Amino acid sequence: MSDPDEIVRTFALQRIASLFNISVDLLNEEDVFxxxxxxxxxxxxxxxxxxDAIEGDILDVCDRETYKTISSGNLTIYTVGDYCDHMVRCYKRKPKDVIATLKITSLS
Structure with a gap:
């Protein structure tokens, strides 16, 4: 698995599973918080x-433009897939923040 987007998505799923104390196998991208x-x-x-932890993650990784979009209500993260997509998008702009938040050990 060397595609950075897929690695970020995998770690995002692991983060959610860890927070909610469930197996990653039980998560669907359509699951609604x-x-x-x-x-x-x-x-x-x-x-x-x-x-609170999910919200913190979302805000910790976003840049100013994304933060404004969230604050104005034009971007809402309802589902596991939304969270993963957000992490992938933010990785492209602020990779160090996403790596730290998701505790990504390797992107290769």
Whole structure:
């Protein structure tokens, strides 16, 4: 697997599986956050849940233009596939941030 897009997608899926404590084999790109993937605990003042981590990942890797698009509501990430696509897109603009966020060990 030497295609960087596929490597990023694979690590993005692994990140989601890890956060939700499920097998990567159980994930579908059509799975919807909040419907198919539910947080195990409430988010609160000092506690973070799975959705907070996903949101943090999404914002940590985006550039200013993408951040503006998200903030304006013109880009919403609902599904596992949306998250993976976002990571692949952002990898092209800010590869170091995506590598760090997804803990990618090798792109070859």
């Amino acid at each position: 909040g419907e198919d993937l539910k947080a195990t605990r409430s988010s609160g003042l000092f506690t973070r849940n799975e959705y």
